[in-house]
Amino acid sequence: MSNDQISSLPEKTISPHINAASLLSPTLQIWRIYLEDQGVSTHTVKAFLSDLNLLAAYLPPDRPIGGISTTDLNQFLNWLQHGRNVPCSPKSLARRITSLKAFFRWLHQYGALLVDPAEKIPQKTVISPLPVVLTPAETDLILEVAQKHRTAQKPDARPYALVALLLNTAIKKGECLNINCNHIELDSPTGPFLFVRYASPKNRFKERKIALPEDWITAYHEFAAQYAIKDRLFPWSPRRLEYLLEDLSAEAGLEKHLSFDMCRWTSVLVDWKSEMEHDKIRQKLGVSKIQWREVRIKLEKLASY
Numbered sequence: 007m008s009n010d011q012i013s014s015l016p017e018k019t020i021s022p023h024i025n026a027a028s029l030l031s032p033t034l035q036i037w038r039i040y041l042e043d044q045g046v047s048t049h050t051v052k053a054f055l056s057d058l059n060l061l062a063a064y065l066p067p068d069r070p071i072g073g074i075s076t077t078d079l080n081q082f083l084n085w086l087q088h089g090r091n092v093p094c095s096p097k098s099l100a101r102r103i104t105s106l107k108a109f110f111r112w113l114h115q116y117g118a119l120l121v122d123p124a125e126k127i128p129q130k131t132v133i134s135p136l137p138v139v140l141t142p143a144e145t146d147l148i149l150e151v152a153q154k155h156r157t158a159q160k161p162d163a164r165p166y167a168l169v170a171l172l173l174n175t176a177i178k179k180g181e182c183l184n185i186n187c188n189h190i191e192l193d194s195p196t197g198p199f200l201f202v203r204y205a206s207p208k209n210r211f212k213e214r215k216i217a218l219p220e221d222w223i224t225a226y227h228e229f230a231a232q233y234a235i236k237d238r239l240f241p242w243s244p245r246r247l248e249y250l251l252e253d254l255s256a257e258a259g260l261e262k263h264l265s266f267d268m269c270r271w272t273s274v275l276v277d278w279k280s281e282m283e284h285d286k287i288r289q290k291l292g293v294s295k296i297q298w299r300e301v302r303i304k305l306e307k308l309a310s311y
Contacts, residue, residue: 024118026072030062033071033118037109045208057105060086071113076123079106083127100130136304137271138262145173145272147258156225163229165254168240168247170225172269175200175216176277176290179266182247185239190218190226198223202292212292271308278305 024033034055041051064082065074086094086102094102106124114122140148152166172182181202189201198218204210229235240247248265255264262268270291277287287305288298 024071024113026119027070028072028118029067030058030065030069030071030074031067033113034058034062034109037112040112045206053101054105054108057102058109060102061106072119074110074123076126079123079127096130097134103127103130134300136307138268139272139275139308140262140264140268144258144260144262147260148254148264149173151254151257156228161228161232163225163232165250166225167222167229168250169254169264169269170222171200171218172266173273174219174222175202176270176273177202177216178270178292179244179247181292182240182266183238183244186237187230187235187239190239191215192223211294214289214292216290271304274301275305275308278309 024036037058038051038055041054061079061082064085065078069078083099083103087099103124106127107129110119110122110124113119114125148169149166152169155162155164156166168182171177177185177200184203184205185200189203190198191201192198196217198220199215200218202212202214202216204212235241251264251266251269255262274287274291277290284298284302288295288301291298291301293301
């Protein structure tokens with residue numbers, strides 16, 4: 007979860023038992039409950055608590071939260087990089103600074119602390135490595151292999167339905183796994199579309215409608231009939247679908263291992279090169295304007311190769 011999302015969490019009264027004299031470890035458990043109550047993902051909560059538990063292990067156990075200064079936090083970050091004897095990559099450091107800022111902002115916002123000691127710590131921005139994408143020729147090979155499964159003596163439209171959907175919509179793995187058949191609108195006056203939906207109200211900003219090509223709709227009907235699909239579009243485990251994509255790239259003779267992420271970036275790179283309006287690409291991906299900054303930089307670099 008990004009800084010802008012954390013800072014926009016709904017206001018909620020902090021526990022009356024937390025004040026400047028509270029110790030760090032029990033306060034972290036109350037923060038965990040708060041984050042879970044706000045619908046923050048399990049992975050994000052786990053990462054935040056792991057980072058803050060490092061701080062709890064670094065500081066004296068009797069140090070109250072009101073006694074933690076900006077100097078303490080800077081010394082902690084220096085220890086992570088140079089004194090802990092465990093590698094701390096720039097990406098890990100950036101995430102740990104985000105964790106510190108989110109936690110102390112929460113304490114300050116709800117009155118447990120008069121001053122936020124993490125406020126003046128500069129956020130580290132790290133651009134992760136460029137993603138691997140398919141070339142147009144490789145994309146054609148993948149779709150050709152998937153099409154052969156679709157028209158085989160024993161037809162199987164599942165590989166085509168999966169990979170063509172990913173290459174057209176740029177949806178993430180989790181979004182793909184959560185698609186129900188009623189998320190696919192076939193009778194819209196403007197053409198068929200996929201409605202990417204989220205159960206948690208906290209993720210409603212990611213919901214969006216993405217147009218679907220007619221040839222995919224045909225493959226979808228074939229696939230649904232072959233596998234008696236009624237509820238979830240792809241009622242298999244994430245690993246099973248990952249194997250399916252990897253098998254396609256192996257059959258196509260590619261050295262690249264096809265993945266959900268590779269399909270996502272390949273899809274939006276095509277949009278970028280076609281000069282689609284940038285905000286439409288952002289909306290298609292379901293990312294915030296802050297997240298889009300890094301995505302845009304990566305697309306610019308990928309398009310220059």
